Amino acid sequence: MAPSDRPGYWGRPTSTLDWCEDNYIVSFYIAEFWNTVSNLIMILPPIYGAVQTLKDGLEIRYVFAFLGLAAVGVGSWCFHMTLQYEMQLLDELPMIYSCCVFVYCLYECFKQENAVNYFPIVILLIFSVAVTVVYLQWKEPVFHQVMYGILVGCLVLRSVFIVTWVYPWLRPLAYTSLSVFMIGFLLWNIDNHLCDTLRSARQRLPPVVGAVTQLHAWWHILTGLGSYLHILFSLQTRTTYLKHRPKVTFLCGVWPVIRVASQKTT
Numbered sequence: 001m002a003p004s005d006r007p008g009y010w011g012r013p014t015s016t017l018d019w020c021e022d023n024y025i026v027s028f029y030i031a032e033f034w035n036t037v038s039n040l041i042m043i044l045p046p047i048y049g050a051v052q053t054l055k056d057g058l059e060i061r062y063v064f065a066f067l068g069l070a071a072v073g074v075g076s077w078c079f080h081m082t083l084q085y086e087m088q089l090l091d092e093l094p095m096i097y098s099c100c101v102f103v104y105c106l107y108e109c110f111k112q113e114n115a116v117n118y119f120p121i122v123i124l125l126i127f128s129v130a131v132t133v134v135y136l137q138w139k140e141p142v143f144h145q146v147m148y149g150i151l152v153g154c155l156v157l158r159s160v161f162i163v164t165w166v167y168p169w170l171r172p173l174a175y176t177s178l179s180v181f182m183i184g185f186l187l188w189n190i191d192n193h194l195c196d197t198l199r200s201a202r203q204r205l206p207p208v209v210g211a212v213t214q215l216h217a218w219w220h221i222l223t224g225l226g227s228y229l230h231i232l233f234s235l236q237t238r239t240t241y242l243k244h245r246p247k248v249t250f251l252c253g254v255w256p257v258i259r260v261a262s263q264k265t266t
Contacts, residue, residue, distance in 0.1 A: 008023060008024035008028055008029070008031055009024075009028055010029075010031060010084060013083035013084070014083070014085040015079065015083045015084060015087070015088040016085065016088065016139050016141055017088065018083060019032060019035055019191070019216045020198055020199065020216060021035050021216060021217070022199070030081050031081060031082060031083040032080040032081070034211055034217040035080040035214065035216050035217050036077055036080040036081045037217075038214075038217035038221050039074075040073070041073070041220065041221050041228075042069055042070065042072055042073025042227070045224075045228055046066040046069040046070040046228060046231075047066070047067070047070050049066040049228070049231065049232075049258075050062075050066035050067050050070070052258075058235070058260060059114060059238070061101070061105050061108075062105060062231065062234070062235050062238075064101050065098070065101050065105055065234070066231060068094065068097060069098055069227050069228065071094045072095050073224065074090075075091035075093075075094045076091040076220065079091035079092075089136075092135070092141075093131075093132055093135070095144075095148055096132070096144070096147060096148060096151070099148060099151040099152065100124040100125075100127065100128055100151065102155055102227075102230065102231070103124060103151055103155060104120055104121065104124060105231075105234045105238070106234045106237070107120060107154075108120065109237045109238040110166075110241055113242050135147075152181075155230065156178060159178065159230075159233065162174070162237055167237060170233060170236060170237060173229060173233045174233050176229055177226050177227075177230045177233055178226070179226075180223075180225050181222065181223050181230075182226075184218065184219045184220075184221070185219070185223070187215040187216075188215065198215065229256065232248065235258050236248065236258060244261060245261035246259070246260045246261075247259050247260075247261075
């Protein structure tokens with residue numbers, strides 16, 4: 001946990017977590033500057049993805065998936081900007097909800113077009129409500145992390161099944177998504193367990209160089225990218241099954257997006 005004795009606009013932190021970045025160092029109005037602005041990768045690209053999904057006339061579940069990731073980014077922005085407990089919930093609970101949407105999309109990708117299976121929806125809704133109620137009563141971050149990990153595990157198992165037995169040519173996208181996410185998870189753990197070492201190193205480094213050692217910010221960047229790539233993988237799996245012609249292209253030669261031909265293959 002970072003020291004919080006420096007005064008800032010939002011006052012004393014009330015969140016149950018205070019990350020390794022020193023508070024109110026860069027801006028009087030932003031508690032954890034780098035942990036805040038790094039959330040842009042979870043906000044802007046998913047919004048673009050949701051708009052593109054609507055333009056392509058694809059299923060609304062993927063619009064919810066993109067917007068769910070954007071909601072996590074907005075919540076995380078508010079949390080790290082303020083370090084207030086209410087904003088912490090705005091970050092952590094949407095992580096559960098959006099991941100439930102991801103699970104539904106991936107496990108229902110081999111069904112009839114526009115079909116709605118209410119059984120998994122009810123199960124995921126019950127899971128979300130249960131996690132919310134327990135977490136509001138038992139303010140233990142490890143509980144939230146374990147519940148989130150269970151959902152991520154379900155996604156990993158399903159992804160491995162798809163690229164092993166159904167569409168092996170999607171392995172690069174699936175494994176890239178997983179690898180990027182896991183690197184982010186590794187940096188998250190290093191930031192948690194070696195915080196004192198990182199803070200000591202930052203005091204000896206120029207501010208710009210020290211900003212590169214903000215590993216929780218890198219967790220946002222890498223898991224945001226990994227989650228975005230997972231949605232692309234899920235969307236490509238789904239549209240391939242529906243006999244569309246999906247193709248991964250790069251916006252401005254840099255950012256991956258899915259382009260789906262309006263005409264189905266025979």
